[in-house]
Amino acid sequence: MAKAVLQPVVKLFSNAHILPMKIAQIAPLVEACPPRQYGGTERVVAYLSDELVRQGHDVTLFASGDSSTAARLVSCAPRALRTDPSVRDILPYHVMMLDEVCRRADDFDVLHFHTDLLHFPMARSFSDRTVTTLHGRLDLPDLWPFYSAFADMPLVSISLGQRDPMPPVCWLGNVYHGLPERLLPFHAAGRGGYLAFLGRISPEKRPDRAIRIAVQSGLPLKIAAKIDRVDRAYWEADIAPLVSRHANIEYLGEIGEREKTRFLGGARALLFPIDWPEPFGLAMIEAMACGTPVIAFRCGSVPEVIDDGVNGFVVDSVDEAVAAVGRIGEIDRRAVRRAFLARFSAERMAHDYLALYGRLRGPSPDGCPHPDRSAQADAGLQVAA
CATH class of the missing domain: 3.40.50.2000 (Glycogen Phosphorylase B;)
Known part of the structure; x- marks a missing residue:
């Protein structure tokens, strides 16, 4: 592979002022963190967890037992459910995981869910310490009444376009995905053609x-x-x-x-x-x-x-x-x-999430902790001021 010297990138983010936090990351169990092959959500959760650990935070990852992580792993299924031929229904495993998370909720400063909507009824009593990143499409008609019913749950989008079909909800911020900088090295030319x-x-x-x-x-x-x-x-x-x-x-x-x-x-x-x-x-x-x-x-x-x-x-x-x-x-x-x-680095992604975690200080009068009211934020750092 040909190598090239790249111009340095000036990084405009720092979390030096944020004290170490106890953070729970709750991943889907369909794939390992990170997945061995195809998989998006679990891959992002893995990179975020590792980067938060690298930045000095105490991270516990609730995921499948075959996950590889720098965080403290709580195994909620022996292996990724997609790879287990004995699994016919993934729902019971996720409910058991969420029950375990709820029983340990007081151990964490922040609980970051990546399980879409499944945990909402269970987590409502401590929602002021939760962040839920929505990883899927939101234009399905059955989602409108659901998110209307849980309009006070702090949510994070992964693009501003993702928000378009949603009713008024508690958007805490928008955070684009990121990858470790050394994960996929630079190729100066697409030599395969x-x-x-x-x-x-x-x-x-x-x-x-x-x-x-x-x-x-x-x-x-x-x-x-x-x-x-x-x-x-x-x-x-x-x-x-x-x-x-x-x-x-x-x-x-x-x-x-x-x-x-x-x-x-x-x-x-x-x-x-x-x-x-x-x-x-x-x-x-x-x-x-x-x-x-x-x-x-x-x-x-x-x-x-x-x-x-x-x-x-x-x-x-x-x-x-x-x-x-x-x-x-x-x-x-x-x-x-x-x-x-x-x-789109993992470092930038973790910085953005830490900024959101720091804004969880209990609900404001409208029920949403420090909401992101600007859906027109620049496409660089997507955390509302």
Whole structure:
């Protein structure tokens, strides 16, 4: 791998004034922290927990027993539920974990939940010490009455676009995901010469668009993606025939962290042709960490993550994406890496969360502790003043 000297990044964040805290991180049990292969939420929880420990805080991670962490691990299932063939229903395991968390709640200054809505009734009595990061899509109709009923629970979004469908709730802040700076090293050139698709084979991720873009561009496409059981029929009916039809399309299957460095670093560009309100899109910043530009469709968080013409291109059609492939040489891969370091490091993510933890000082008259009233904050540090 060719190496290049990057310009130093000036870091504008410091938590020197924040005293050490006792923090509980509560992760889903579907994947290990971090996942061995595909997985977003548990990956973010793992990186956040380790970075908080690195910054001097006492962190307890409630997660599956096969997790790897610098924090104190409380095993709430022997191993990631997705990898356990004996598990048929994940709900009982999560309820048992949340019961354990509630019994230990007084041990912590802050309890940070990543379990979406499941814990709300249990945690209401100590909600002034909780933060809940919502990792999923929020445009489903059944969520409106639920979040209206729990409008005082302190919430964190992972993009401002994620908030759009929600009723008035207690937004404590917005924190973009981050990765450890050394996790995915910089590649000065995408020497593989191919386009990459990373994630899941599912209709909303639009691998069919990625294939069309590659075919029209005349470039190879490597697809590294898992296929969930619910998407097996979609793969067999719609995507597998396209892969078979075109010699320049290669399906690699699901890959892990070790393979990801070579896969993303060797790519000329990452295709992110989504067709749904993506809450964040971790694959985009994974590519950026390698210096690989991203060509992404204008949905969900994409305009907040991709600075058009700097770390990739934001497009509205397959034709525009094909044109962007032709312009990919205009993107400076060093600038892509610099954008990652400045905006999407685990250090910055932990700083933002610590700022939010420090604002949990009991409810204000409207029931929300120091709410984030500005949904128009700059797309750099997303913690409201």
